[in-house]
Amino acid sequence: MQNQSEVVKRPRxxxxxxxxxxLACAQALGNTAIEVVVIDRRNHNLFQPLLYQVATAALSPADISEPIRRTLGRYHNIRVVMGEVVAVHPATGCVELKDGEEIAYDRLVLATGSDYNYFGHEEWRKHAPGLKSIHEARDIRQRLLLAFEKAERCEDEEEKRRLLTTVVIGGGPTGVEMAGAISELGRFMIGRDFRTLKEDQLHVLLIEAGPRILATFPEDLSQYASDYLSRIGVAIRVNTPVEDVTAEGVQIGGTLLPASCMVWGAGVKASPAATWLQVEAGPGGRLPVAADLSVKGAAGVYALGDTAFTRGEDGQPLPALAQVAKQQGKFLGMALAANLLLGEAPPAFRFQNRGNTAVIGRNAAIFDFGSWQLKGRLAWMLWAIVHVYLLVNFEKRLLVSVQWIWRYATRQRGARLIDET
Structure with a gap:
């Protein structure tokens, strides 16, 4: 019989x-001779690029999310812990959870994502939620749909205008997608379901502090997006920083713009991972990492996705995109397996750019592949194919595809539910 002391401890x-x-990192380590522990404060993974469709009643939360245990359940060596990390102790090789439990590691991967940056005005968050969680998406949906119900019964024209005014703050992909989807949702509902409202009473305003929307895209694609949004009733204001956000509306240029629903998409910041490690953060609070994604100054610790500040082969910082995180996760999982089981040194990560995209509205999207661009209906179809492919499993891909086809044919939005208040 083998002595307990002779049992070889598996690396963790x-x-x-x-x-x-x-998830990509965990799956690359799945069914290997390595013990893997995945910690998340939520019990589900979430396809954030489609959260705006939950917020605008096109999809239900379950369409774009799945329990983490279900996703990773087929891997015998992976354990899932629902908990919130509050500290990392590299000297002792453990992470500390909010409830006081400590979990030891041989290698640590920080993939904690990002949060919206309110630039020192956290009090704005309750009035202008962002789109990082199902709770926030449902909150926005609730505010939008309730505003239409109240406007239907309102006889005061000034209050009705406020109720039918939505302000989207931030002209990046999230802001553009939200503004377009809100305008299309509102005009469909007014034209079909509400009897006392008129389309010209609906106001959707997209505010951007910079000189143009979609600043990370080529200028001609940015202009195409601006023109399309204008055609579907979205008013765009560039070079317009927000001065204050209250329950009554948004203050810009010293004037309060009354609105019933505000949505924040004006910038992101990394998780507090740098604070946990007590290392100097890079731009946006992200952790500076070496070419193999190891965190500088923290032995055995790696970071990826929105948590990490990495540069491409051209020397430019890699964007906070899903394709970057997935590629880094798969790369790191395979590299750690080779390192821990075979003693191989992790190689340098190389990002393969598969294009940057944003959807503007029905039959309208843009794609930037670097050397060439795509816009319009074909870009919209490619956007849909890519996003369905990126969903976590076949069931979700099928559900979302069927709903998109039905919605395209009928223009109906089946998730227009208001929770009891």
Whole structure:
């Protein structure tokens, strides 16, 4: 009989965060001779690029999310822990959870994602939620749909205008997608379901502090998006920083713009991972990493996705995109397996750019592949194919595809539910 002391201890990799990068890393380590512990404060993974469709009643939360245990359940060597990490102790090789439990690691992967940056005005969050969680998406949907119900019964024209005014703050992909979807949703509902409202009473305003929307895209694609949004009734204001956000509306240029629903998409910041490690953060609070994604100054610790500040082969910072996180997660999982089981040194990560995209509205999207661009209906179809492919499993891909086809044919939105208030 083998003595307990003779049992070889399996190396342990702890992954904090079950987003695109964390899941890809865990799956690459699945069914290996490595013990893997995945920690997340939620019990589900979430396809964040489609959260705006939950917020605008096109999809239900279950369409774009799945329990982490179901996703990773087929891997015998992976354990899932629902908990919130509050500290990392590299000297002792463990992470500390909010409830006081400590989990030891041989290698630590930080894939904790990002949060919206309110630039020192956290009090704005309750009035202008972002789109990082199902709770926030449902909150926005609730505000939008309730505003239409109240406007239907309102006889005061000034209050009705406020109720039918939505302000989207931030002209990046999330802001553009939200503004377009809100305008299309509102005009469909007014034209079909509401009897006392008129389309010209609906106001959707997209505010951007910079000189143009979609600043990370080529200028001609940005202009195409601006023109399309204008055609579907979205008013765009560039070079317009927000001065204040209250329950009554948004203050810009010293004037309060009354609105019933505000949505924040004006910038992101990394998780507090740098604070946990007590290392100097890079731009946006992200952790500076070496070419193999190891965190500088923290032995045995790696970071990926929105948590990591990495540069491409051209020397430019890699964007906070799902494709970056997934590629880094798969790469790191395979590299750690080779390192821990075979003693191989992790190689340098190389990002393969598969294009940057944003959807503007029905039959309208843009794609930037670097050397060439695509826009319009064909880009919209490619956007849909890519996003269905990126969903976590076949069931979700089928459900979302069927709903999109039905919605395209009928323009109906089946998730227009208001929770009891």
């Amino acid at each position: 990799v702890v992954i904090v965060g079950a987003g695109f990068g964390g």
